[in-house]
Amino acid sequence: MAYTEEELKKELETKEYEYGFYTDIESDTLPKGLNEDIVIAISKKKEEPEWMTEWRLEAFRAWKEMEEPEWANVTYEKPDFQNISYYSAPNKKPKYNSLDEVDPELLETFKKLGISVDEQKKLAGVAVDIVMDSVSVATTFKKTLAEKGIIFCSISEAIQEHPELVKKYLGTVVPKKDNFYAALNSAVFSDGSFCYIPKGVRCPMELSTYFRINQAGTGQFERTLVIAEEGSYVSYLEGCTAPMRDENQLHAAVVELIALDNAEIKYSTVQNWYPGNNEGKGGVFNFVTKRGLCEKNAKISWTQVETGSAVTWKYPSCVLKGDNSIGEFYSIAVTNNFQQADTGTKMIHLGKNTKSTIISKGISAGQSQNSYRGLVQVNSRAENARNFSQCDSLLMGNRCGAHTFPYIEAKNKTAQIEHEATTSKIGEDQIFYCNQRGIDTEKAIALIVNGFSKEVLNKLPMEFAVEAQKLLEISLEGSVG
Amino acid sequence: MLEIKNLHASVEDKEILKGINLKVNAGEVHAIMGPNGSGKSTLAEVIAGQEEFEVGEGNILLEGEDLEELSPEERAHKGVFLSFQYPVEIPGVSVTNFMKTAINESRKAQGLEDMPASEMLKKIREKSEMLEIDRKFLSRSLNEGFSGGEKKRNEIFQMAMMEPKLAILDETDSGLDIDALRIVANGVNKLRSKDNAIIVITHYQRLLEYIIPDFVHVLYNGKIVKSGTKELALELEEKGYDWLKEEAAV
Numbered sequence A: 001m002a003y004t005e006e007e008l009k010k011e012l013e014t015k016e017y018e019y020g021f022y023t024d025i026e027s028d029t030l031p032k033g034l035n036e037d038i039v040i041a042i043s044k045k046k047e048e049p050e051w052m053t054e055w056r057l058e059a060f061r062a063w064k065e066m067e068e069p070e071w072a073n074v075t076y077e078k079p080d081f082q083n084i085s086y087y088s089a090p091n092k093k094p095k096y097n098s099l100d101e102v103d104p105e106l107l108e109t110f111k112k113l114g115i116s117v118d119e120q121k122k123l124a125g126v127a128v129d130i131v132m133d134s135v136s137v138a139t140t141f142k143k144t145l146a147e148k149g150i151i152f153c154s155i156s157e158a159i160q161e162h163p164e165l166v167k168k169y170l171g172t173v174v175p176k177k178d179n180f181y182a183a184l185n186s187a188v189f190s191d192g193s194f195c196y197i198p199k200g201v202r203c204p205m206e207l208s209t210y211f212r213i214n215q216a217g218t219g220q221f222e223r224t225l226v227i228a229e230e231g232s233y234v235s236y237l238e239g240c241t242a243p244m245r246d247e248n249q250l251h252a253a254v255v256e257l258i259a260l261d262n263a264e265i266k267y268s269t270v271q272n273w274y275p276g277n278n279e280g281k282g283g284v285f286n287f288v289t290k291r292g293l294c295e296k297n298a299k300i301s302w303t304q305v306e307t308g309s310a311v312t313w314k315y316p317s318c319v320l321k322g323d324n325s326i327g328e329f330y331s332i333a334v335t336n337n338f339q340q341a342d343t344g345t346k347m348i349h350l351g352k353n354t355k356s357t358i359i360s361k362g363i364s365a366g367q368s369q370n371s372y373r374g375l376v377q378v379n380s381r382a383e384n385a386r387n388f389s390q391c392d393s394l395l396m397g398n399r400c401g402a403h404t405f406p407y408i409e410a411k412n413k414t415a416q417i418e419h420e421a422t423t424s425k426i427g428e429d430q431i432f433y434c435n436q437r438g439i440d441t442e443k444a445i446a447l448i449v450n451g452f453s454k455e456v457l458n459k460l461p462m463e464f465a466v467e468a469q470k471l472l473e474i475s476l477e478g479s480v481g
Numbered sequence B: 001m002l003e004i005k006n007l008h009a010s011v012e013d014k015e016i017l018k019g020i021n022l023k024v025n026a027g028e029v030h031a032i033m034g035p036n037g038s039g040k041s042t043l044a045e046v047i048a049g050q051e052e053f054e055v056g057e058g059n060i061l062l063e064g065e066d067l068e069e070l071s072p073e074e075r076a077h078k079g080v081f082l083s084f085q086y087p088v089e090i091p092g093v094s095v096t097n098f099m100k101t102a103i104n105e106s107r108k109a110q111g112l113e114d115m116p117a118s119e120m121l122k123k124i125r126e127k128s129e130m131l132e133i134d135r136k137f138l139s140r141s142l143n144e145g146f147s148g149g150e151k152k153r154n155e156i157f158q159m160a161m162m163e164p165k166l167a168i169l170d171e172t173d174s175g176l177d178i179d180a181l182r183i184v185a186n187g188v189n190k191l192r193s194k195d196n197a198i199i200v201i202t203h204y205q206r207l208l209e210y211i212i213p214d215f216v217h218v219l220y221n222g223k224i225v226k227s228g229t230k231e232l233a234l235e236l237e238e239k240g241y242d243w244l245k246e247e248a249a250v
C-alpha cells in the first residue's frame, strides 16, 4: 500500500496513530510539520524501544508549550516549525556525479584548506569509488577503541546496543525541557554521536565525528552524549573546517558531557556552516545547547572556533557539581558580512573549590554583530569558588559591532571572580607596519587575527589548530579594502 | 640608489613636504636632521609608500625605477626598509614568527621558495647575537610591552634579518641607553656595504659619531635647507637651528 504525500498528510492530520502504519511509508522523508504522530514516526523509523518514543513525546509536549527565546542579541526571521520536514533517511544517493558539477566557490575553499580530492568529493556529496584506505583506517581505529572498551558509535546505534547507558544519562545534563531548542531536539533528533570511556581508561586518540563510521555529514538535529567514567580521559573533536552547506536552514543540536569523578573531557569544535552570501542571504541558523557536568575533581574544557552560520546561538556550559572540579571555555567567534553570533558560556559553581576559566575572542568584520554572553554563578555552598574571565573583541572596519554581556551571580562571599574585557581595532598603523615588512594587507590581517586568537588556538589539538588558522584567514578574506 | 626629485606631499590639504631633492648613492650614509615637525618622518614614510600622504608633484626613484605606483609591500620587496620612530605592537605575534612571515613573503614575491627552517634559525641566531638580543625576547609578542629602547633594537634586528638595499632609520637612537646605542650602531655599521645605502634621521650628533655619515642634510619646513658633511652635524649641535631658519626665511 503506497501513499502519496498529499494522502499521507491528510492521514496524519485526521487519523489517530495506529501501530504498523509506518512500515507502509515508502518515502524516505516524512511530510512537513510537527505533531505527536511525526515524533512517533521518527522513533519507529529508527526502530527505537518504547521508552525512547515516550521520552521524545514528553519532550515534544513540553516544546509545544514553550516560546522561542527572544533575549539573544540577534534578529532573524523565525523559522516556521510547521514548514520543516523532521526526518529524512541518510542520503545514500550521491548528489553529483563529478566534481565539475559542484559550486566552484566551494571547491576553491576546499583547495585553500588543502583538502584532498577524495575528501572534497566526500564532503561535497560527489560519488566516490570505494577508497580502501579510509575503510581500513576506520577498521583499525575501531579495533583499537574496542580493545580499551571504548564505545564510539552513532546515538541511534547506542540506543539499540547500549540502552542501559543511554537511559541512565540521556537528558540528565540538558533536560528535555531545558529550553525551546533543546526540547525540539529531544523530540525529533535523528542522529548524533555516542561515546563512552570506561573507568580509568585514557582514550589513546582524538575521537573525531569526522572519522565516525556509518555516518557522513551532520544532521539537522544532532544529539551527542559523551560519558567519561571515573578517572578516564577523552579528547573529542566535533565538526570539520570544510565549509558545510545544507539545505536545512535550522540546526538545533544538543551535546551532553558527563565527567565522573577525576575524569577529564576535552571537547573541541570547529564550526563552519554556510553563513549566507555576502549580502546576507541564505545561511544556516545554528541554535545549540551544549553542557557538561563535572563530578568530584573532574574537568571539562570546551574549545570552539566558530566561523560559520548566519545566526549562531550557543553557550557551552559547565555545571561544576563536584568539589574541586574545573570548567574551561576557550572560544574564537568570527563574524563577517551579515553574520550574527550570540555566544558565550555558563559556569555554574556548585561544589567547593571549583574553578572556571573563560577566554573568549570575538572577531567582527563587515556589518556583522558579535556578542559574548557569559554567566558565572556561584552557589551558596560553593566555598572558595574561583573564576577568571577574559573577553577580547577585535573589530575590523566600523560597520560591525562587538558586545559583551557578562552576568555574575555570587551567593557565596568566598568567591573570587575576575573579569577583564578589551576591545581593539586592527589599526591602519599595524597594517602599514606589516606592509612595510613586505607582508600584504590580507596576510597582515591573518597574522594579526591569529595573534589575537593565539591563546585559544593553542588549546586546540595540533592538526585542528593548523586547519583552524587557515579557516580564520579564509573567513576574513576580502573583509578590508 | 635613491633619487628624490622635487617631492611634494600633503595630508588633509596641508602640505608637509614642499619640494625635496635628494640623491643617495649605493654605499653612502646620509643623515637627516631638523627641528620637530619639519617633515623627517613624513619623508621616510612617503618613501616607504604610506598611503595616508598624498604625493603631489615629484618622483621617487629606486635604482632608476619610479616607486609611485608601487604598494608599500612591493617597495619592501624591492629592498626598502623603514625602522619606525614609533614601532607598533602586534599582540600574539612573536618576533620570530613575524620575521619568518616577512622574509618568506619577500621571497615569494621574488619567486623563491620559503627559507628552509634551519637557515632561518641560523640567521636568527647570528643576527640576535650581533645585536646582543636575548633569545627569549624573540618569542615575545612583537613590541608588546617592549621598552622604548628594546623596540628600537628590535627594529634593527629586523633590518639585519631583511638585509635591505635602502634602510631608513627614523630616530633609532632615541630611547637607547649608552651601551645599547653602541651595540645598535655597531650592528648598523656591520650591515653597511657598497651595495646598500642608509638614511639616518636623528636629532643627536652622538649617533653620528658611531655611524659616520657621508652627508648631512637639514630638513626645515618641508624643504632641505642645508646640506654638508659630518661637520655640519657638529655645527648644528653647537648652534641649534635658528641661524638656518633665518637663512631659510631670507
Ligand SMILES: Nc1ncnc2c1ncn2[C@@H]1O[C@H](COP(=O)(O)OP(=O)(O)OP(=O)(O)O)[C@@H](O)[C@H]1O
Pocket (backbone or CB within 6 Å): B011, B012, B014, B016, B034, B035, B036, B037, B038, B039, B040, B041, B042, B043, B052, B085
Ligand atoms: N597624519 C597627519 N595628519 C596631520 N598632520 C600630520 C600628519 N602626519 C604628520 N603631520 C604633520 O606634519 C608635520 C611633520 O611631521 P613629521 O612627523 O614628519 O615631523 P618630524 O620631522 O618627523 O618631527 P619629529 O622630529 O618630532 O619626529 C607635523 O607638523 C605633523 O603634525
Ligand SMILES: [Mg+2]
Pocket (backbone or CB within 6 Å): B040, B041, B042, B085, B170
Ligand atoms: Mg619624526
